[in-house]
Amino acid sequence: MTQLPLSPDEFRLLNLQQQGLLQKAKGKAGTLTMIQQLGYVQIDSIHVVQRAHHHVLASRVKDYQSPWLDELLVKKQIFEYWSHAAAYLPVADYRFSLYRKQQLQQGKKHWFDPNHQQMHEVLARIRAEGPLKASDFTATQAKNGPWWDWQPAKQALEQLFMQGELMVVRRDKFQKVFDLTERVLPAGLDCRVPDEQEFAAYLVQKYLQSHGFGSVSQISYLRPGIKAAVEQQLLQQTEAGQLLSFLHQQQRYFWQPDLLPPARCRRQISLLNPFDNLVIQRQRLAHWFDFEYQIEVYVPEAKRKVGYYSLPVLYGSSFIGQLDVKADRKNGVLLLQHLLLLPKVRLTAQLAQALAQALADYCRFNQCHSWQLVKADAEVSRWWQQQGLGGTLQQEMLAG
Structure with missing residues (x-):
């Protein structure tokens, strides 16, 4: 087992690359x-x-x-x-x-x-x-x-x-x-039932292909009864030199070393879905991206901190906040119910430009012709207006 063979930033980039x-x-x-x-x-x-x-x-x-x-x-x-x-x-x-x-x-x-x-x-x-x-x-x-x-x-x-x-x-x-x-079923499809080890090997291969690296618990996520077989597969492949293992924050990870990250990524914004493959495992998200996220669909309205259907906001290789959204299909308007950016985020013109592009793309995807900010804190609201981010700003300025 080795210490971290790439930097945390490089592993994040590898994860984003393998996630497409x-x-x-x-x-x-x-x-x-x-x-x-x-x-x-x-x-x-x-x-x-x-x-x-x-x-x-x-x-x-x-x-x-x-x-x-x-x-x-x-x-x-x-x-x-x-x-x-x-x-x-x-x-x-x-x-x-x-x-x-x-x-x-x-x-x-x-x-x-x-x-x-x-x-x-x-x-x-x-x-x-x-x-x-x-x-x-x-x-x-x-x-x-x-x-x-x-x-x-x-x-x-x-x-x-x-x-x-x-x-x-x-x-x-x-x-x-x-x-x-x-x-x-199409003709000629392989219909042999895999045994436990074949299935575990499949889970390992698919997870490392789509994420670049992973732990036993992440690869076995919500797959009851298979964790021991997955661990055995990972150890066998590590002993055979196919995988490397390393420790990060007291957790053991496995990595296929021929998967390498890009040197850098564009500073663009992706508004990701709450069920997106990258964010569905919240512990991994917190561990590698330092981002705490919870979908609040199942949280009583009075207890919601962000909103019913909040999208994680990815900027470059970092998560910078959440955006609760709802499509007003009758009027063709995407309602930005609550934009919540993390305190560490610098509100720059470059960020505004990236956000405007992401909102335009997301509007088109939802067959909406415009967006409307409903709620944000006072600082974000002022920045929104100063940068001319479009839509009709409709909110009460929050104390802050």
Whole structure:
């Protein structure tokens, strides 16, 4: 084990590089490449602004268009399943989803106890009728029997999906449309179920590919029962000279030394999604970027410090604050509900220019024609006005 082989700044740059945040991909092909690089893109239903999975990709793909994701799914180049959460994954990684599916088929519980009779009925109907979504099972008693209502049908569909008997063939107004797995999978796909060590090796490879370096707990994040196998894989690869290990802040990290950071990065702002791959592990974010972040969607309104849907603000290789956002779609205005910058941030003209560009890009992404600052502290508000950052400044000046 060595001491820190690169500086903390260099490791941060390596992380950003492997996350695709320093050099944007292009077009639909670049979208697929980025999903392959990241390993997964988390799906989330919150819609106060564009949904998380589209935002993650728009942060990394030049001129990203949301229909591209649907097209990649329909063309069977990606698929939906569970990573640490619901996600889009590269279809080349399909066989590694079978590890969890096999566990569920053998009785491991996901969310609820399976109702095998309902699952049998749902499967039979899809086999006979073709792709269906949960709302298609909201039917009359005369047609389908007394148990057919939305909730039990949805549970049966989700269990069959998690076990691997159904796959999502497309989305219809964000509802999953399910079909039999054998009718969805492309021909010739590797469907061998990996053993524990193969699965652990896969997790190590994907995490180091997408982050550059990681710890046992980070690589095993929200993957119950696999931590010991991941640690064994890391130790074996380190002993074989494939990885180096080092200590940072009393934590052991593993690094693939042929992955090197760029010399520098542009001083640009990225407004990242709360479910972005870079920020989803809060302990890692605090450890390497000295940035404490919590999404407050699940926090009672009276206890929120920033706002319902705050975006981490990345400037160059440092996080400088948060921005709570909401799209007023009726009027085409992006509401900047609360801009909170860290005390260490220098309010310069260069920062204002970078922020204006990031806001313009984010407005276009949300089909908004302008933005409007609603709340900020007194110093930030004065700087905002002095720099002519646009929009209508609508707030009460806070004491400060």
